[in-house]
Amino acid sequence: MKKHLQYYFSATLNSYAILFFSQNRILGVLLLVVSFFNFDAGLSGLISVIGSLLLVNTLGFKKEEIKSGLYSFNSLLLGIGFGTFFSFSFAYWLWLAAACLLCVVLSVNLSSFLGKYALPSLSIPFVLTFWMVLIASNGYLGMGLLQKGSSLIFELNTNPPSHFSQLCLFFEHLNIPANLLLFFRSVSAILFQNSVLAGMIISIGFLIHSRIGFSLLVLGFIASCIINQLTGTYPGGISNYYLGANFMMVSCAIGGFFLIPSWRSYLWAIAVIPFTFLVLNGLSRVLLLYNLPVLSMPFCLVTLGLLYFFMLRKQPGKLKLTPFQYYSPETNLYQFLNGEQRLKDFKYFNLSLPFMGAWTVSQGYEGSITHKGDWQHALDFVLKDLDDKTYQLPGIKPEDYYCFNKPVLAVADGQVEEVIAYIDDNAIGQVNLQQNWGNTIVIKHAENLYSKVSHLKKNSIKVKAGDYVKQGDIIAFCGNSGRSPEPHLHFQVQCTPYIGSKTYPYPFAYFTVAGQSGLKTFEVPQEGTTIERPEINSYLKNAFHFQPGYLANITADNGHTETWEVFTDDFNSTYFFCHENQAVAYFVSNANVFYFTRFYGARNSLLYHFYQAAYKINYSAQPLEDFFAADAENFNLLLWLQDALAPFYRFIQNTYTNSIQIKADGLIVQSKGGRLLLGKDKNWFKAELFLGTKGIQGFALQHQNKHLKVTWETSSV
């Protein structure tokens, strides 16, 4: 029951907060309170929200979406609009219910319809529904809907002044610049109000939610006012509703919500203002024929139009659309930047090296010998000895060369596309220019992703066209056929299946470079370097290879216990779920590394501390460095400053490092978190993870002044 109430409570608050593209509770509560400044509107708004939530929940729509307020915020707008526009009566509640139903239906259908194009439905359901109500009630007076005032929709309450309205009045005449008053009034217009006090409260809420978002509101306001000043479009100044519900909202949506905030998105946030002027004025002229207000339609049209326009780009460049919506411009930005840096597993197909042992890149990308023009993104590999020779004396036969007749592996799973196996191996120093590529295998790994190995040994190929191969399978042996004066292995990635296709630059997922510490992830090896597959430490791999159903009982030395279970979600992502406090930590675990991608939930939970301590683990036991995404944990002036500047410049970085100490019967992962502020490293936390043959045994963490020792017991579901 408590869970049930919590769910409705969150969904209700989210329905309010989402008006400002947020899921911030403080903002939600403030908006709820402010909506009751106009009591009728506030009440019908709240009733509409709860009614809609009950409806969609009973009908069994997706809980996650319901909880985010996606299906109910249009009803909220509708309720507030109703309450602002019409007087209470029996018919009022009837038609409100009907309109709410229509609005919910439209919300669900439009979200699904537009969702196919990865577009949001914004407030279109509300606008359409409200138009429908207005048209209907204007034509059929018998419906019984009584309009409140004259043509002025959004006037202030005309009841006799109460204490509250006196307070409001005080703020209306506050001794601050007129533009500032207009700004606050515009902000309040989103809830169909025209109140400085309401605007101020909402502004504070929004600032708490997002510094970037607030700066964009201000930017949109200033840009619109200046343009109006210059053109004189509205001689009496722009109406606060146009400003709030359209211009400022567009700036906010384009500049910081649907695009990753950057100076580019900020430029668009300005550029979009005159564009919106045009759409708004045009639309309002047309709607005037039917005596309809434009409401927030211009905002919806402009935002949707631009979004789709941006989506259709073939090469998006640096102006990025938000790939995953965290309902906060800051989080969107930080997660995006962090993801670019860390989550290359999702960006690239995971290619492993096409050989065993340590091979040297004898010719890299744009190599001076043959890797030129269309074939510049290729790699040649040889084996070298201590004396940098590729052969043992006398070096006159291919067999004298170390790499000759060594196994060649499939770099990833795939289907063999083409095989040539009959070409003779050359004598040393000779090349076969007629059959340039020599014996060759092309493997298809994905659409438009093929790998090719060439100059293989004659008749050494173990696969044929059409065969499926697994990553690491031996497919052939290194040889000296084709344009190859001495045995070597040629490797390239290409987008088309032909022998002779042009090359495509593509990194290897994980490898180590001789003489350099650390694991290389998703890099193209450099010419002259000797590279090798990472050697996996079985303790680490065994301990961190969590499968769905894995269950751990965690006990801290302060008596606090948690139970964690591993689940897989709809998108095949794995995560830890804490049964006690519902915290969730997403992680990735592949053949080479374990790392967390995102944590949701309480910062004092043990799961959060494990997330910190084991943020990333190399199974090959090299020391590593990584970065946490910046996070708005609690109020901190410095962090707020960082947030406001983040689209342009970031001066705080949260670092993570670890090193591994191998013991006789297990090992210890020592990790450290730091905050890098203008080049100065501040200690954040220190942790030690203890591993034995049976997996993780426990961990210790020192976080600020907190010392924590945790024991770990495992069982499977």
Add this chain to the structure above:
Amino acid sequence: MKQKYERPTIRKMNTGLMNKFGTRTDFDPVESIDGVAVKDLVEQYGSPVFVLSEKQIRRNYQAALRSFKTRYPKVQFAWSYKTNYLNAVCKVFHQEGSWAEVVSGFEYHKALGNGVAGHQIIFNGPDKKEADLILAIENHSLIHIDHFDELYLLIQLTERINKTAKVAIRVNFDTGVYPIWDRFGFNYENGQAWTAINKIAKANKMELVGLHCHIGTFMLSTAAYAVAAAKLCQLALKCKNELQNPLQYLDLGGGFPSTNTLKGAYLPGVDTVPSVEDFAEAITNTILEAGFATNELPLLILESGRVLIDDAGYLIGSVLANKRLSDGRRATIFDFGINILFTSNWYDHKISVAKESGQYTEETVLFGPLCMNIDVIRESIMLPLLERGDQVVVHKVGAYNMTQWMQFINMRPAVVLIDQQVKSHLIRKPENLDYLEMMEVVPDYLKT
């Protein structure tokens, strides 16, 4: 420059068939080792002196590792201490990443002293003392059990100290070569090995982590290793399938030959001995095709000794005297004999002169300095005409000599390591009387 005096020699004209390999004899002088002049080495460290080339050790190690690692994903070498346990040598191998393979308590302690982590020491051999076993259990070392009595002792010990031992058994089998080394470990064909494995599986405090074999020494057949690997794999798969005990490693032991020529061999070793590449191919192909899942392939451990160090070792010695034997044969006496060149019992060592000499050679017997009849280094060798005081260099003496040498009549000489920067380092001082008498105790009544 004044030409070197060369004594006259008389040789019998040979008018029969030509030697099928021509008349060439290998007597290019070896004036320096790894860039350091032989003359300087003798001046500095005396004669005789053992010289080891660090670069050649590393070259050998890296080549062997490359041969295996480019064919198999998980490979580990463990340096066979008995082959050469001078600490400097061991440290070079450990620096390269090698574990330690020891066969006695003192070797075990030596490995610990060289900084090898307990879990990277493999404890082999039929003679493991109780105290050493306890230490090995506590250090999580890999204990390779040789016989049932040792197995029973281990079971007792683990129960007594209440600690789990990581063990493997040594398996012997018929690999088609003679002799079968069935005196070590448990036999595969008669089911002894499987019995031992079952006993280990049933023991409470034993963890079976691997299987070990070592089919012989100076093996000239790669096929034998393929047979050994196949049988070991079968046993490992049986452990996994029947006992649900997947094994972490297979230890194929050592036994790879160096390019020395065995006594009685018709052709020289350099031409007949299979290379590490050949052994690697035979072993890895067998394991890869044995039926392990790709991600469950066991670690392959190799305990090669000889092939990694033999050709990195040289012995420099000097001529003591020339002689004519009663049957007319020439004889040359050197200041080193089988006392320090133990391997001359096994090989026809290649011996080079240390400075330029004339084109004439004569057949000679090489004797050591001992007053023992058995002290013969070569029964017959063609060498240029040597004088008293001339230096010679014996090749490929890095394996076993510096562990099996004896102090008899003469004391053991210095051992020198030439590093990669062409600098020589004394790694074992020549012995002296103090050293010799250090352990002696004279009873009081004999002192006066």
